[in-house]
Ligand SMILES: Nc1ncnc2c1ncn2[C@@H]1O[C@H](COP(=O)(O)OP(=O)(O)O)[C@@H](O)[C@H]1O
């Protein structure tokens with residue numbers, strides 16, 4: 001019984017990091033109404049940025065946030081502004097422009113291959129990092145210290161994004177644009193600027209996720225692919241566009257991944273994840289925690 | 296030059312032209328109605344003025360500045376505010392948030408200014424204050440229209456364009472919506488009112504245009520239009 005509890009807690013910790021990784025995907029979808037297929041690649045780029053920042057500066061991984069997050073914000077902001085926005089403008093009268101999805105797929109391929117070209121296929125592990133392999137012993141429990149940090153980062157980041165959207169003028173403008181782009185433009189809101197911001201913030205949250213991951217997860221050019229499908233499932237589970245839903249969806253996946261293998265083969269655990277995904281799509285397509293047309 | 300000056304515009308959806316060589320003028324302080332049946336092109340005209348659509352030819356100027364090439368947000372900055380057909384509220388946001396969003400433009404923004412405009416809007420539409428923390432989608436149709444108008448006022452319009460504010464409302468609410476429009480005009484805002492409710496809208500207007508199949512069929516002082524035999528038979532059913 002204790003084992004299961006320990007697995008459950010570690011599952012929640014890891015799941016919250018999945019949720020953090022998925023946060024940007026759900027935010028960008030909520031505002032732009034397109035699935036960003038490059039999200040995993042943005043996470044991968046973030047992990048390289050985090051890896052090199054920490055390695056070259058010798059900073060504590062979480063101190064490196066102050067460098068990684070702004071870099072990724074700017075990266076996402078201009079990726080949308082320079083690469084994606086022109087497509088939106090060309091397809092201005094299309095409600096859900098499929099060409100934008102194709103472009104994000106292109107971005108995925110380009111980023112992954114560019115990284116392979118520049119850094120090679122090898123796996124990189126953060127050296128001398130104060131969090132590496134650390135375990136916290138509480139009574140009978142062994143908890144992973146870097147994942148505990150990750151949990152804290154996930155909860156705080158989710159809360160910060162939520163409050164930003166609810167309480168600030170810019171956040172309000174982002175919500176308005178996501179609900180009705182045309183009506184928002186009649187309020188004087190420049191939708192393309194809002195798209196840039198949403199993409200920047202979404203990519204910045206991937207930057208936070210990357211910092212939580214590099215202390216215990218290898219960095220390599222296709223690392224984003226591992227998270228891609230997971231993020232997508234989480235976002236559908238939690239409700240496309242739902243900020244809190246991403247965190248909760250991530251925790252559900254984390255729990256299934258950590259507990260199910262106690263009772264069945266690991267491949268079956270994966271089958272449960274996909275089964276749940278399909279079930280939600282059939283029964284409650286707005287997601288477990290999403291409102292229809294969530295913000 | 297007029298306050299709003301629309302000169303010879305043609306507007307199409309793809310291959311289908313719906314506005315033909317249309318011109319109209321509005322002077323500062325006026326209340327002008329555009330009346331016309333379903334599909335006559337009223338909403339298309341407003342959408343073109345507010346920059347949601349582009350005219351294929353012709354020019355539009357507002358307070359002396361050409362606006363027909365501007366994006367909607369720049370036209371809002373200039374003070375021309377469009378309250379669209381069907382209210383188009385931000386459904387999952389509160390009434391208060393909807394109103395505050397109305398004040399997004401740089402002329403209306405700022406904590407003190409927003410508080411001041413909000414107080415005025417609440418004075419005009421006290422119902423909104425009672426409902427301020429409710430989600431917009433939980434309101435009745437009449438209340439939603441009030442939010443839409445209030446949101447437009449929050450933008451501090453120099454010219455307020457209203458697209459069928461009475462659409463789908465019960466007669467008693469229609470009356471109160473038109474009274475509100477009259478009050479807004481009395482406070483000095485120039486109003487362009489698009490309506491199918493010919494009698495009510497002409498009664499509170501200075502002038503009117505009749506739009507038929509994308510062309511101005513008739514124009515003149517509102518009192519004259521109300522007595523026009525064509526309008527009487529075609530729109531008032533007398
Ligand atoms: N999105 C659209 N695509 C194609 N045709 C449209 C569209 N919207 C309106 N129309 C057509 O344009 C004409 C004018 O419509 P509209 O401006 O909405 O009229 P009104 O507001 O007077 O009812 C109608 O014939 C309508 O069918």
Ligand SMILES: [Mg+2]
Pocket residue numbers: 337338339380458459
């Ligand atoms: Mg209409």
